[in-house]
Amino acid sequence: MKHWLFKSEPEQFSIDDLRQSPGQTAHWDGIRNYQARNLIRDEIKQGDMVLFYHSNASPPAVAGTAKVARAAYPDHTAWDPKSDYYDKKSKPDDPTWFMVDVTFVEKFDEPLTLPEMKEIKALADMMVIRKGMRLSIQPVTRKEFDAVVREARKKNRG
DNA sequence: GCCAACGTTGGC
């Protein structure tokens, strides 16, 4: 089982939106970056664990966790001319873009913020800490995943 | 709103 960090702007799709989705499960659509696509398509498997990160938030933060419910399948929003994510080069018989399904696992009522993460030694090598790191799907180590969850729970105990 | 860091596009 691998561990990941998925970024989402909470105004677009938040941890609460995931929790309120039917079956607390939603498809992670709109990936339009090849590096992220390759991870989605080739590396992410059912059962993998996800840190749900709110980007473009004040402050940016890990808001909870989720689990991959379904491995990669074609992102149909690429075929919909009315979708913001429409991409005419993706064809149903040769899809360019893929998505996975994720299921809500846990919400941190007090999210673990980026400034806090930067202070945690165990997270010093996390990609999301680095300046200019725009990749929206990032691998994290099991140690990093566990440290984020541990620190977030500690913070929420007060 | 600013802007640094990246990714993509397209002329050559």
Place this chain on the structure above:
DNA sequence: GCCAACGTTGGC
């Protein structure tokens, strides 16, 4: 294939 111009991401 190079690289300048442009567009996007996302922290601040």
